[in-house]
Amino acid sequence: MPVTALVSAKSAGVTTSALALALSSGRPTTLAECDPAGGTIRSGLLQNQVGAGYGLYHLAQAERVGPDALANAFAAHLWPLDGDGHRQLLPGLTDPAQAAALGRTWPALSQIMRVLADQAGQDVFIDAGRLALDAGRLHPTLTPAPLLHQADLVLLVVRGTDQSLTLARYLVEPLRIELAEHGSGLDALGLLLIESGPYRAHQVAESLKVPVMAALPFDAESATYLTQGGPQPRRWARSPLLQHARTAARQLEAVAARLQTQRQYAPEPASTQLAGVLERLNHQRRGGGGPRG
Template sequence: MPVTALVSAKSCGVTASALALTLASKRLSLLAECDPAGGTIRAGFLQGHVTAGYGLYHLAKAERTSPDALANAFANHLWPLDEAGHRKLLAGLTDPAQAAALGRTWPALSEVLHVLAEEAGYDVFIDAGRIALEAGSLHTTLTPAPVIHQADLVLLVVRGTEQSLTLARHVIGPLRAELAEYGSGADALALLLIKDGPRRAHQVAEALETPVLAALPWDPDTANYLTNAGRPPRGYGRSPLLRHARTATEQFEAAASRRSIQQQYPPRSANPQLAGVLQRLTEKAGGVRG
């Protein structure tokens, strides 16, 4: 299963989208709240039931001990999001000042997340928060750069508004360059569209020169519940947001599988000899049609 990182140019519904995807997945799923600006799910959706004794910050100390200690700490700091425990949360930081301590932890955490996805079959979603740049590159403290670099898919969450697209334009180039240099390739980057605003998916893709991999409906009642909890809206389990989120997880898996196959088996036309054969066959076909 893929490891999918969600990011934004500005607050754009990343956390609510990541939570919806995690809750809607048909498979085992995990949400890692890795936003260095701090996590909001424990105080929002979970209404403070998760204390500061659980969560991301505690992995930093464990990582400095040993890989085994990190793996054990990771398992011990997951919080169930449903009664069956099929959907889990690694709660985020309670204080943004804690982010500086995670510089060494991000790469090791990324490896753990990939093991969970590849060997245990989890859909893994990363709330990586707002993109922060420094000299045209991902800021090393204000973004969890290693988990973004190593993700199978990196989804920039945008809305169909001119304001959202204008902000997104400034981060797409640096993101694409970082993934090309440090990640699995620039084509790991795609868009997750929240259908709020006049721009349709094909217009957003054209404006940002980046494919829209999936779209989620503008569903303020469900999004508000995922953000602030309280009483679930009527028909919550069948809400447009969760139904489309379930479909989106399937689209992510298919896209990640295609990328994996392409990386293992490059196009045959990349072989110069085969490219020559292809050219000759094309020329002959053209002659027959003529």
Template sequence: MTVIALASAKSSGVTTSALAMALSSARPSLLAECDPAGGTIRAGYFQAQITAGTGLYHLAVAERAGEDALAQAFASHLVRLDESGNRQVLPGLTDPAQAPALARTWPALAQVMRVLSDEGGYDVIIDAGRLALDSGRLHPTLTPAPLLHGADLVLLVVRATDQSLALARHLTEPLRNELTDRGTGADALGVLLIEDGPRRAHEVSDALRLPVMAALPWEPDTAAYLTDSGRAPRVRRKSALLGAARTALGHFQAAASRRTLHQQYPTAPPALPVQPTPAPAQLPAPAAPQVAGVLQRLGQGRVDPRV
């Protein structure tokens, strides 16, 4: 389906938004908590019921043993978000000091996520956390840069406040350049707006010179439930936030499909003869059998995704 990376200049609701999307997806979904500064889902949503023995850091250890070990570890370190097993999460780091160990793991992990999306039919949602720059580029240790490079869409999460826009503004041009040079193209970049503040979508778009691809309502009760496992809203299934998250995923899927079609079949000038369209360089290479085997492991025990 689609690989979507969410990031921010500062805490703007990235984890809450990512979790809302994963929970509300109509298709099988995977949330990968890949913030090098550390994950919060383990202590928040799961109320510390998941120990440090499960999560992202262990993939760095497995990757050094080879692709098959990484595939096995990836599947075994996922945690179910629902009873069906159609919605799962990879819990993040428990200590930011673990982040440097993942520098060589990010590219392999990006390939696994690509396989899950393209061959497994998953919506893959990456929580990339707060972005850090180094000489105008994504920091190699403080950001999961290869995951953003391989994503269909990279969404800068901002609140509808002047403060949030001021912090996000300095990231837009470096991100455009990064995705142009190393990712799937500058048009992969957009904004996910959190409607907590006075600014309208068109004002945010003008300020950042980026399209607002979707907006999520500010719903404190549901947000508290998702981030802190607080008291569940009485009508969670009718939550405006979860409903909007599901709609947003549909928008993102459509946008990613349009980008793929445009890359595969670019519009040729009418006066020129039609030439065979070469395969775009950013299309993923066929997955190694060991990596593709993660699909079989993930499929065990999964039920009909129409839940």
């Protein structure tokens, strides 16, 4: 099953989208709230039912003990998002100042995400929040870059408005570089469009030169419930947001499966030594000289 990371240039509905995808999945699902700027689900949807004793920050100390301690801490800090516990949340930071302690925890946490997806068969969604840049690259502290590296898909969440597209445009190239050098490759980058504003999916894709891999409607009532909590809306299971999220989750799974197949059958890159030999042979064929008999 895929590991899908959601990011944005500014508040564009990352947390709401991640929650909608996690709650609509037909399989066991883990949503990790990994925004270094702090989590909002515990004070929003969960109405402060989860205290500061639960969550992401506590994994940093466990990681320093060792892999087993981290795995146990991860399992102990999951919070159920539904009655049967099939959908679980790793609550985010309560204070942005805690992000600095997670610098060496992100790579180990990314491995846990992969185990959940590859061996436990879970859908894994990562709310990576708003990305910060440093000299045109992802900020080493203010972004959970290792989580993006290990993800099957990295979705830049945008709205169909001029403001959203303008802000997102500055992130496209840094994300491409990051995924090409350290991640799953350029094809892992896609857009999740929130259908708010005048621009349709094909126009957004053309503007940012990135494919729209899924879209969700602007459903104000459902979004308010997911961000603020309170009474569940009537016909929640049939709300436009959840219905479209189910379709989006299936689309993302299909894209991830296709990319995985392409990577498995992609030719291995030639070694540096072999590349040099081929270059010399081509040079000789073009009349560049060489040994004479």
